[in-house]
Amino acid sequence: QVQVVESGGRLVQAGDSLTLSCVVSGGTFSLYAMGWFRQAPGKERDFVSAISFTGEQRIYADSVKDRSTISRDNAKNTATLQLNSLRVDDTAVYYCAAAEFIVYGAWRTPGSYDYWGQGTQVTVSS
Numbered sequence: 001q002v003q004v005v006e007s008g009g010r011l012v013q014a015g016d017s018l019t020l021s022c023v024v025s026g027g028t029f030s031l032y033a034m035g036w037f038r039q040a041p042g043k044e045r046d047f048v049s050a051i052s053f054t055g056e057q058r059i060y061a062d063s064v065k066d067r068s069t070i071s072r073d074n075a076k077n078t079a080t081l082q083l084n085s086l087r088v089d090d091t092a093v094y095y096c097a098a099a100e101f102i103v104y105g106a107w108r109t110p111g112s113y114d115y116w117g118q119g120t121q122v123t124v125s126s
Contacts, residue, residue: 002027002115006096009120016086020120022079022096027115029077033099035113036070036081038092038122045095047108049081059107064090086124093119 008020024032035050049060049070058070067084079096097113106112 002098004096004098004115004117006094006117006120009094009122011123011125012086014086014088014124014126016124017082017084018086018122020081020083020094020096020122022081022117024077024079024098024115027098027100029098030074031100032115033102033107034070034072034079035097035099035107036079037095037097037110038090039095039119040089040092043092045110046092047110048094050107051079057104061108083122086122088124088126091122091124093121095119 003025006022012018031053033053036048037045038048039045047061051058051070051072055072069082072079096117098115099113102112
């Protein structure tokens with residue numbers, strides 16, 4: 001059974017940086033595309049970033065693309081999302097997801113992912 005576990009969420013000040021981590025177990029991590037999504041209270045789950053199983057392709061939502069970096073370490077079954085210059089509107093629960101098979105155009109769609117973590121809360125105060 002594949003398990004996805006996020007960590008790193010916390011309360012930060014606007015302008016701070018934060019690194020979120022995601023560990024996948026029970027499957028073949030090196031074959032999964034990995035994505036990060038976020039959901040603020042009362043809002044839909046939004047795409048943040050994704051990385052191909054090789055790490056060669058990466059995409060970002062417009063809202064974070066100039067201040068975030070997604071990466072992965074296939075030897076450690078870990079995907080990481082670094083967020084810089086955090087803003088109050090970055091406050092959300094951040095979810096990590098793994099996809100066994102996904103076409104490039106579908107990376108932004110939550111339904112394209114097979115396995116999800118429980119989420120980690122990021123709160124940005126002004």
